[in-house]
Amino acid sequence: MTVHERDWDAFVTLKDDGKAHMDLAVEGVTCAACMVEIEQGLGLEPGVERARLNLTSHRLAVEWCQETTSAERIIEVLTQLGYRAHPFDPADVRERSDAAGRELLRALAVSGFAMMNIMLLSVSVWSGNVSGIDAETRDFFHWVSALIALPAAVYAGRPFLRSAFAALRAGRLNMDVPIVIGVTLALFLSVMQTVQSAHHAYFESAVMLLFFLLIGRYLDHMMRRRTRAFAENIAALKAETAVIQRPDGSLREVPLSRVEPGALIHVRAGERVPLDGRVVAGHSEIDQSLVTGETALAGVGPGDAVYAGTTNASASLTVQVTVASGATLLDEVTRLLETAAQARSRYVQLADRVAKHYSPVVHLAALLTFAGWYLAGSGWQPALVISISVLIITCPCALGLAVPAVQVVTSGLLFRAGVLLHSGDAIERLAEADTIVFDKTGTLTLPLPEVAGASDIAPDTLHLAGRLALASRHPLATALARAADAAVPLDEVRETPGEGIAALFEGRELRLGSARFCGMDEAEVAAFAARHPGSSLIAFRDGDAPAVPFAVGQRLRPDAVETVARLRRDGYRLAILSGDRTAPVEQVARDLGIDDWSAELTPTAKIARLEHLAGEGRKVLMAGDGLNDAPALAAAHVSISPVTAVHVAQAAADAVFLGDKLAPVADALGHARRAHRAMVQNLRFSVLYNFVAVPFAVAGFVTPLWAALAMSSSSLVVTLNALRLRLGDPHAAQAHSAPAPAPASPKRDRGAARPAVEAA
């Protein structure tokens, strides 16, 4: 199907032993059988050294001997097996090894090992203190504990140390500051006690604290990583590559990272323009719906600017890639995005807000305890021991787990509902949203246009028109082919660029294209356009019979009406802000019953509307998919985009939803509200626990045994409360396998693949 060669060197990395290595995102992997089929299928291929499919991330790593086989052959084998695969741009996935996750897991293992061994010794000391252990044995046990705890704490505490220092340097307080202070003082005190051969040491408390907190950190990290991995797969499957024209005239497909400004790229009809540029040769129509929300096609010729994310509708174009000049739409979007992102970073996470008040109070309490006992005449050392025990008992173990545990459970639930989160704090912001602003094109409507009223047209005519339409990659023709569910293309189709296509069928001439091409008169066209406002027209003529017009337009997502009604019932204020013309926006607003709508908005105007809403004290959830929505997505309190959105918009949004339905947006809001409740409950519980425990600590009753018990039980309660969210979720009970994200449109892929299969 591809006429040009793909430049495989750009996707393949050579290993030290001379073997070629490639990572691919594989679509359609659902179960273990697929894994076995792919691995065995590739294993039978001569030259393939190793093929391993990761069933968690749906990625395939292949290594082969370059003399015997090629990357093209591997893709071919996968296609024969029935899987669409696309290689990753090596520049995008450099950070695949997940160094941060491994560091956390190693720290978790070390602190776990240390905690268990010290606990073994500590339990002996605790029981020995009751049954009469001799002082030498106790000192020996304490020294061994110190020997384990000190190096383990230094190793496992590094993530907290780094974060605490970073926060202090920036003049802020976060949860890690009291953690570092607590652990350091506890170790210091324990060493001091050991030197003086005291009855108690707090080694196990210090290490246990690190262990529990590292669990929270690791869970948090895994949640981000999992959703990011899927987002990367989706990007790879969208095949964001460019076909460059080399000086000798040959065409090569390369990853976007390899295209230099000034290079000539070739964009065929039906393909997405990969980068911003200026047309050098060719005339065509451009579908800008992803960029401006405008649904009508715009004509372009040499000298006109085209933007990344638009679709080339009718004829091939040669485009020179431009550098940012400061004047294009994209530059404006980029500038707005930067401003918006700065404003966003001012949001302070729930846990950090608590930490800001928490640490001063706790440290003050410890200080007062010390002063109190010292003034009461108990000597500086016992006073210090008691005040440090206050710090240990209040060290935010449960607080550290309170938010991440809920985030992890909720992101899992959202994942099953078809929503991928980009950031953990998006859950908190989603829960606060009270106003939802939708973009129209591609968000409320389906990303691909559809034929309106296809059922009113005679099935034979529709079917024949659909078969003819298969020959064209024009968006209106592909919509018609989809509506007709046509599979067998007609032979010998002639194309008149910019007009339409024609073919001979059983001696009659069939025509498909513009109204003029099919001989419709102006009055007829005007009357038809009046009946279908906001739609584009494509006409079909069978022999001498009068031409049949089809209205192709944006169709609402199948569940849009119910979902919007459900959101309104839940008390959200709804609005539509679109860059499209007034008529289609008004139509959609009326169908959905949304009174507050605006059309023909520029990106700046969208932001102004959002700021106006924010000024009224509303927390806005922005849902949009276009390049023109990207600044608004970044500026809104929280944002979500469909998976079909342009890359810039997806990167600016806090979450991405999959599939053709709008329901994931409502589900995400529901889950987020429940999660927020659980977070607040957890934080309240942690604070309450401190209220109860601190007086005992201040009074000097807290022994290491009680500290250990209190710490583990409070962490357990917080975790169980987070897990409670999974109860009663219909999705959680279902199969645990992750939903395979369906990028672009599975419908279109099936339609495109079918003729190829039948031909084979």
Added chain:
Amino acid sequence: MDVLIYLIPAALALGLLGLIGFLWSLKSGQYEDLEGAKYRILQDDDLPEDERKNDRPG
């Protein structure tokens, strides 16, 4: 209780062995694909041809 002087280091050394084992398994990438690993157990492609009962699990 002098025996503790040998026993505790011995216990620690055994524990350390476990820790090293875990770190090794982490380094060799055994936690990369927790989903796939459980199905790979059932795969019998390491057996000679005549011993395979069922080619396609699932």
